Structure formats: C-alpha cells, structure tokens
Amino acid sequence: MTTDKIEYIDKLFLSYNYQLANQSNLKVRVYTLRYGMYHAAEFILFDKDYDISKIKNEYSELGFATDVRVLDDIDEIEEYLFEGFFIKTPLGNELKNRYKHFVNRQLQNLPEGSTYKYINSSFDLLLQDESKNIVENKSYDSNFEINLIDKINGLLSKVNGAIFIIIEAPAGFGKTCTANEILNTFSPSECKQLPFFTELSRNREARVFKHILLNEIDEQFPNGIKQNIVIEQITKGRIPLIIDGFDELISKESNKEEVESMLTTIIELLKGDAKIIITSRKTAIFNSDEFLNSIYDSNNEFSLARFEIKEPKIENWLDNDRIEVIDNASFPVAQIANPVLLSYLRNISLDVLKGYVHESNDGALIDKYLDYLLKREQQRQNLKLNNDDQLRIFRKLVRFMTEYNITAESKETIKDFIKEYNQKLLQNSLKLYIAEEKPSIEDLIETLSNHVFLDRKPNGDVGIINDFIFGHLIGENLILEKYQEHYENFENIIPQDFATKSIESFKIQSKNKKENLWSIFNDENFNYDIGFYFDLDYTFSKQPKRVYKNLFVLDRELFNLNFNEDCRFESSAFSSVIFHNCVFDINLFFDTSFQNCSFYDCSIINNQTSKPYSDFALFACNSNNDFVQNILNLFDSPTNNEKKEKAILTEEMVLKHFFQVDGIKPRARKFSYIKKSLNEYHDKEINKVIDSLKSKDYLHFKDDVGFITREAIHHLKHNDKK
Structure with a gap:
C-alpha cells in the first residue's frame, strides 16, 4: 500500500471524527471513535496475513467494540463509513417518516377518508450539459409523455458528474409536492444515497443562506457528524441536496449581494457528483445577470436542468363525474381554480359537490371551505371558539408575521404571541367548557398551536399551512382595516410578496371583496x-x-x-x-x-x-x-429618430455574441445584452436576424434569455473553415 493511499484513508477516517491510534503501521491502521459511552476500534488490514490478534484483544479488554476489515478497494471503505454513519442509522428510516408526515399535513385540511394524490402537471425542460451546450429544450404533456418525477429521477441517475436542477412554478402549482415526491423515490438501502431535504421559511434569525444551510445540517444530523462530512458527501453525490422554497429567502427587499451569496453557496457545492435540487416560485432571479454570471463564470463543471411546472388543469384534479356536475350547473370555473379548493372538491361526496355548485352566491364556495375547516377544528380539538374568533386569532398572528416579515417562527414564540394578544378571547372560551373538560389556558394555547391553519416545518418552526390561507388572512386584515387600525404607516409594513399572496387568494373571492382589496392597493401609497x-x-x-x-x-x-x-x-x-x-x-x-x-x-x-x-x-x-x-x-421605413445601419447585420455576427470571451464556450445572453451590443442597428433589423436564427433552430429562448444550439456552433465552425 502506497504512502499516498494510506494518507488518504487516514484523512477519510479522521473526517468522520476517528482518531489514529499509535499501534498503526504500514500493514494495519487502527482508528478509534469515542462517542458518549460508545467506544469503537476499526482495524483496516493492508496485509491479510498480518497478525493483529494481540492489538485487537487489548482494545476489546478496554471495552472497545472492534471490527476488522481487509482492504481490497478504497471505495469500499468510503461506502462502509457512509453506510455506518448515515444509511444504517435512524436517518434512513426518517425519509419515509418525513414523507408520511408531509402527506398527513396535506390531508389534515380535507374530509375524513380523503386520499393524497400527486398531481402530474405538464412541464417545460431546458437541459444543458457540463459545457453549457443545450441537450434538450422541450415541453412535456404529462398526460401522454413521461411525467415530471420520472424525468427528474432519470436525470439524477443517468447524468454523470454534478447536476443542478431548478424547479420553478407559481404559487400552488406543486413545487413542495414535487420536492417531497422526489424525496420519496429514494430508498437508502437500495440506492445507497441519503437525501438531505430542507424546507426554507423566513424567520427573524440571520438570513445568510450559507449559515441557514449549515444550521439545517446541524439540526438534521446527529452531533457526531460534523458539517464538513455532510458537505463532502454532498459533493460525492451520496447525499443529494433538496432545497424546497428557495424563494422564501428572496423578497423585494433582498439586495443584489444577498442573492449572489445564495447562488454562490449552492454553486460552490456543485462539483464531483453533487446532485442539488431547488424549488422556487417563478422569479426573474434565474434570468438575472447575477445568476447567469454565477453559472457561466464558475470553475465547477456541472449540468443544469431547469424545469418549469405548468398550471395544473382542472381535469388533472377532478374526475369526469365531478367536471360534469360543475359544467351542468354552469358554475364559474374561475371560482374553483385554486389547488387548495380543487383538492377539497376532489375529496367531498358528489352530493355535497352538487349542493355547492347549485348555490349561486358569489364567493360562497370559499366561505363553505373555511366554515368546514373551522367547524371541524371545534370538534377535532374540542375547541370552544366559533369561526369568527378563530379567524381573529390567526389574523392577529399574520399581522405579527407581517410586521417582522417572517413566514415561520418557533412554536414557543407562536404560543407566546397567541397568549399575549388574545387574553380576553381565551378567557371567555374557557368559561364555555364543562368543569371536567376545562383545559388550563396553557393547554388551550397548545391546542391552538396545533390548529389546522398552522403547519410544523421540518426544522421545528411553525408557519401558516399554505399560501392560500396566508393570503386570505392578509386580505381579510386589509379589507377589515385591521392593519390600518394597528399601524400608523401600514403601507410600509406589508412586504410585497405578502400582498401578492393576498391577490392570489382573493382571485376566488366574492366580487365585493375583490373590489375592496383592489381599492386599498390602488388608493393607498404602497411602495411596490x-x-x-x-x-x-x-x-x-x-x-x-x-x-x-x-x-x-x-x-x-x-x-x-x-x-x-x-x-x-x-x-x-x-x-x-x-x-x-x-x-x-x-x-x-x-x-x-x-x-x-x-x-x-x-x-x-x-x-x-x-x-x-x-x-x-x-x-x-x-x-x-x-x-x-x-x-x-x-415600420417599413425608419424614422428620422432611428439610427442608420453601419453595415448589414449578419446571422454570424449575432451568433458570435453567444460565446464567452474565449470565443469557444457557449454563453447565454439576455435580450437586453444583445440589443446593447448591437445598438448601431435598427431594432427591426435585429429582430429580423434573431427571428431567422430562431426558425433555423440556431437559438433557443427561455423567457428573456437566449441560448445558442449545437447546430449553430457547428454552422459557425463550418463557415470559419471556408
């Protein structure tokens, strides 16, 4: 065994907090691990005929659990350590438990006997290889082609080297559900991988993404496993990293440096065989110069896959019988076009659905849904609070979250807030219980902290169950003038993304509520x-x-x-x-x-x-x-205000802008960059050439970013040789 290999193995064990024992030599290495009351000694034999019985007995007598392995392959040692510290521990079982917990969270606001079903939506994919050449640019119809989860899993298993997968979609289109479905496909005992799943939320702690990520590692892995071990296994592909809700840390107030820092933290991990998946709402950040520079200027080599989930169709949610009931009643489909409501309608009986759609009250369906949730909560938790009082408590909680620009907080903080700001209401509630059922006020607050409107995040924080309920409570606070009542400059209190959640939620509200919310945002001086x-x-x-x-x-x-x-x-x-x-x-x-x-x-x-x-x-x-x-x-003829062309703009001149400075490696370019680079030409002339390049499949576009294709690169090389 060479000295270099021995040093590598020593480094490997030391990274797992082992110590190198003095009895080690060139034929055997002895590594000891002390963790609480557990003491272990690992003997790695480089010479299978070497007699280690004496050394082994010494450690056994000292109370060490001993294990002897003959080294055949260094990779086997890596697998052995990873399995021992990750796979063959409770961490492996927690994957299935986490998914079950997620499913239970989805079912808790649905009727008893409901079933959870992942909704397969259509999606777009832009896939680039390590050299940033476009490999695939296609739209998929989930009803007739491969579904999203299978496509993502195919990339994770087939792409060699590191891959960065971005899953984008507007609120409610299934980002979190998709992230959990991906998590559920991993079986550590079969694939020898243990995903690290983190669901981000905005709280009052430091929002530096790198610190958040390292803190999540400390929270989810045992004390004996250091951050550097997890980071190393991420880069080796044994711990796929799934980050759900990347956009939670991005707000209108986020500055350029914060965004660059977040992107840099992720891209620094994209080496070796790293598999990193993030979900985010559709945001211009992934078309920004900061993002493009981070991707193309990185020294790390990795593939990039950008998925965009398209809006689920009502047919994806409801079976033909339910759609027929809705159509026959001429019910306005726009009033149910929300995933939260559609999930509810999919699980109620046909008779109940018929009763709902035959009522003509504007916005009645959302009122019935909330009434169902709140009344069921009274029964489920023996809660002596009517619907209005429950809503009052959670409207106050959302105002607190709004003031601090957070989407989650520790359970103790949530409980303290409920207790502090609802004293009279809680005391009145306690009077309604019979003596033998009457809880203490602390028990009542504990019950409210487990309310259907609240959701326990994986890191232990508590937030509102979904954006629909969050947006509803924000909108209600506004039209009931609660923000106006409690904050002198309430327009400066509400973050823009919170206001956007209220708009999304109120899409399916009554006409009167819509008009009220529109008037408030229109007439007041919000800095959006x-x-x-x-x-x-x-x-x-x-x-x-x-x-x-x-x-x-x-x-x-x-x-x-x-x-x-x-x-x-x-x-x-x-x-x-x-x-x-x-x-x-x-x-x-x-x-x-x-x-x-x-x-x-x-x-x-x-x-x-x-x-x-x-x-x-x-x-x-x-x-x-x-x-x-x-x-x-x-615009056949240019006006006097337009510039004259200095020369004829050719396709080759435009294509050459889609390369790095070296003129060899491809580079995505924004429309704004191309227009600025070609500012001596008429916009109409630029459009004519770009149109032609697009029709020849030499350029692909995703939003406002253009990508050069392999066909275009071959075309340029062929022309250069002439």
Missing part, C-alpha cells in the same frame, strides 16, 4: 414595484388602468386585454408572454419590447403611427394571424 400593480389590475379588473414604467412581465398568459385609452407603457418589456384575444393601440407604448412572445387572435387599432420601431419592438415573436406582420409593416 409596477409589476405588482399590473398583476393587481389584470387579476381584479382585467384591464390595464395606469401608467406602467419600467414594467417587466415574464412568462404569463394574458386574456382579453384592451391596451387602449386608460393606460400607457414606458421603458417596459414583455418576455415569453402569450396574449389571447388582446387589442393593442401601439401609440400607447414607448420604448417597450416584446421578446419571444406569442399573439393568438390579437389585433391592432389606430394603424397610423409616426413612432419609431423601438417603441413597440418585436423580437422573436409569432402570431396565429397577421398581427406580427401588420406590426412590422407599420
């Missing part, structure tokens, strides 16, 4: 970005109604919008947006671009314009009618 107000106007009034400056709309479907009269768009961009049946007056747009957008049954009004093309610039867009061509025809 213009994207929030565009979402607000579209969600509640279905029309743009103000001046939108520096607006960026990303990856959306917009239906039946009239861009005329009441609105104006300045220095804005729409990227990967699908417009359905929309009407445009292009004179209302100034320095606004449409990138990789699709227009279905759209039209323009006011066909006369003296505007430059850059005011309504199309890049790589398409339509199912003559909409795009009509726009281009309006």
Whole structure:
C-alpha cells in the first residue's frame, strides 16, 4: 500500500471524527471513535496475513467494540463509513417518516377518508450539459409523455458528474409536492444515497443562506457528524441536496449581494457528483445577470436542468363525474381554480359537490371551505371558539408575521404571541367548557398551536399551512382595516410578496371583496414595484388602468386585454408572454419590447403611427394571424429618430455574441445584452436576424434569455473553415 493511499484513508477516517491510534503501521491502521459511552476500534488490514490478534484483544479488554476489515478497494471503505454513519442509522428510516408526515399535513385540511394524490402537471425542460451546450429544450404533456418525477429521477441517475436542477412554478402549482415526491423515490438501502431535504421559511434569525444551510445540517444530523462530512458527501453525490422554497429567502427587499451569496453557496457545492435540487416560485432571479454570471463564470463543471411546472388543469384534479356536475350547473370555473379548493372538491361526496355548485352566491364556495375547516377544528380539538374568533386569532398572528416579515417562527414564540394578544378571547372560551373538560389556558394555547391553519416545518418552526390561507388572512386584515387600525404607516409594513399572496387568494373571492382589496392597493401609497400593480389590475379588473414604467412581465398568459385609452407603457418589456384575444393601440407604448412572445387572435387599432420601431419592438415573436406582420409593416421605413445601419447585420455576427470571451464556450445572453451590443442597428433589423436564427433552430429562448444550439456552433465552425 502506497504512502499516498494510506494518507488518504487516514484523512477519510479522521473526517468522520476517528482518531489514529499509535499501534498503526504500514500493514494495519487502527482508528478509534469515542462517542458518549460508545467506544469503537476499526482495524483496516493492508496485509491479510498480518497478525493483529494481540492489538485487537487489548482494545476489546478496554471495552472497545472492534471490527476488522481487509482492504481490497478504497471505495469500499468510503461506502462502509457512509453506510455506518448515515444509511444504517435512524436517518434512513426518517425519509419515509418525513414523507408520511408531509402527506398527513396535506390531508389534515380535507374530509375524513380523503386520499393524497400527486398531481402530474405538464412541464417545460431546458437541459444543458457540463459545457453549457443545450441537450434538450422541450415541453412535456404529462398526460401522454413521461411525467415530471420520472424525468427528474432519470436525470439524477443517468447524468454523470454534478447536476443542478431548478424547479420553478407559481404559487400552488406543486413545487413542495414535487420536492417531497422526489424525496420519496429514494430508498437508502437500495440506492445507497441519503437525501438531505430542507424546507426554507423566513424567520427573524440571520438570513445568510450559507449559515441557514449549515444550521439545517446541524439540526438534521446527529452531533457526531460534523458539517464538513455532510458537505463532502454532498459533493460525492451520496447525499443529494433538496432545497424546497428557495424563494422564501428572496423578497423585494433582498439586495443584489444577498442573492449572489445564495447562488454562490449552492454553486460552490456543485462539483464531483453533487446532485442539488431547488424549488422556487417563478422569479426573474434565474434570468438575472447575477445568476447567469454565477453559472457561466464558475470553475465547477456541472449540468443544469431547469424545469418549469405548468398550471395544473382542472381535469388533472377532478374526475369526469365531478367536471360534469360543475359544467351542468354552469358554475364559474374561475371560482374553483385554486389547488387548495380543487383538492377539497376532489375529496367531498358528489352530493355535497352538487349542493355547492347549485348555490349561486358569489364567493360562497370559499366561505363553505373555511366554515368546514373551522367547524371541524371545534370538534377535532374540542375547541370552544366559533369561526369568527378563530379567524381573529390567526389574523392577529399574520399581522405579527407581517410586521417582522417572517413566514415561520418557533412554536414557543407562536404560543407566546397567541397568549399575549388574545387574553380576553381565551378567557371567555374557557368559561364555555364543562368543569371536567376545562383545559388550563396553557393547554388551550397548545391546542391552538396545533390548529389546522398552522403547519410544523421540518426544522421545528411553525408557519401558516399554505399560501392560500396566508393570503386570505392578509386580505381579510386589509379589507377589515385591521392593519390600518394597528399601524400608523401600514403601507410600509406589508412586504410585497405578502400582498401578492393576498391577490392570489382573493382571485376566488366574492366580487365585493375583490373590489375592496383592489381599492386599498390602488388608493393607498404602497411602495411596490409596477409589476405588482399590473398583476393587481389584470387579476381584479382585467384591464390595464395606469401608467406602467419600467414594467417587466415574464412568462404569463394574458386574456382579453384592451391596451387602449386608460393606460400607457414606458421603458417596459414583455418576455415569453402569450396574449389571447388582446387589442393593442401601439401609440400607447414607448420604448417597450416584446421578446419571444406569442399573439393568438390579437389585433391592432389606430394603424397610423409616426413612432419609431423601438417603441413597440418585436423580437422573436409569432402570431396565429397577421398581427406580427401588420406590426412590422407599420415600420417599413425608419424614422428620422432611428439610427442608420453601419453595415448589414449578419446571422454570424449575432451568433458570435453567444460565446464567452474565449470565443469557444457557449454563453447565454439576455435580450437586453444583445440589443446593447448591437445598438448601431435598427431594432427591426435585429429582430429580423434573431427571428431567422430562431426558425433555423440556431437559438433557443427561455423567457428573456437566449441560448445558442449545437447546430449553430457547428454552422459557425463550418463557415470559419471556408
């Protein structure tokens, strides 16, 4: 055995907190481990004929548990240590328990006898290899092709080396469910891997991601296992890292340095055979310069897979019988288009469903759902608090979370808050119990801390069960003027992502509640970005109604919008947006671009314009009618304000911008970068060339980022040889 190999084995055991015993020599290594009352001695023989009986007996007499192994392969030692410290411990069993706990959490707000089912949605995949060449760029229909979980597991098992998997989706589209399904597919005894799953939430502790990650390691692994061991096994692929809710740590208030630090922490781990999966709401961060620079400037080699979960269709949730009941009643489908409600409707009886949809009360369904949850809580926990009182307690709790910009807190803090701010209500509740059933106030608070509205996170913190309930309570606080009552400058208290949760929840509320919430956000002086107000106007009034400056709309479907009269768009961009049946007056747009957008049954009004093309610039867009061509025809001749081309813009000139400085390695580029790099050319000319490259499959686009394909690289190399 060479000295280098012996040193490597020594380092390996020392990393697991063993000590090298003095009896070690070139034929046998003796490693000792003292953990509490447990003492162990491992004997690694390099020479199977070497007699170690004397040394072994010495350690046995001292109370050490001894084990002798003949070294045949260093990899066997690594596997042996990993199994001993990870697989063959309670950690392996906790995987199944964690998934069972997750399923139970999903069922606790559903009728008794309900079953949990993962909803397979359609998804998009952009896959790049270690050299960042595009391997796959495809949309999958889960009803006819491979499902999302199988596709992800296929990548985890087949891709050699490190891989970074990002799963994006809007709220309620199944990110957390997907993360748990991936977790459940691992069987440590079969695959010899032990995933490390962490579900992030925002609390009042330090929000430096690296510290959070290391703290999660300390929380989830036994004291005898140091952080460096876990980190090393992550990079070796034995501990796949699953981070659910990456976006929880990102808010409007997050600065550039915080985001870069988070990305750097992850990318530093992406070496060797590391398998890292994160879920996040759809966010522009993954198209940002910070993200692209982190990916392309890293010295680590890793594949990158970006999954985007598409909106689950009602047919994914409900069987044909239930859909027929809804259709026959002419019930407005928009009032049930929420995963929380759909899960509930999937598990109630057909008779109950018929009763719900035949009632015409606006917003009645959400009221019935909440009534069901709160009344069941009274029975389940023998709770002497009516629906209104329960809602009051949790509206207060959400105001506390809002004030501190948190989504979870320790259970003790939650209990202290409930006790401190609900004294009168709790005392009145205690009076309603008969003597032999009357709990102490501490017991009552403990009961409320286990309420159906609350969810115990894996790290022990407690938060609201889901974004739907969270958003509902925020919206109720606003329309009941509770924020206004308790905070002098309440507009500065509510984080933008909390306000967004209220909009999402109120999509299925009554018309009156929608109008009230819209009025509050519209009339008060909230410091939110213009994207929030565009979402607000579209969600509640279905029309743009103000001046939108520096607006960026990303990856959306917009239906039946009239861009005329009441609105104006300045220095804005729409990227990967699908417009359905929309009407445009292009004179209302100034320095606004449409990138990789699709227009279905759209039209323009006011066909006369003296505007430059850059005011309504199309890049790589398409339509199912003559909409795009009509726009281009309006700008046949450049105006005096437009710059003249210095030369003809060629496809090769554009493609060469999609490389690193070395001119060899591919590099993704944002539309804004390409436009800036080619600023001596008309936007219309740039669009013409990009359109051609896209049609030839030389460029792929994801949102506002373009990727060069292998076909384009071969094309350039072929031309260079001529």
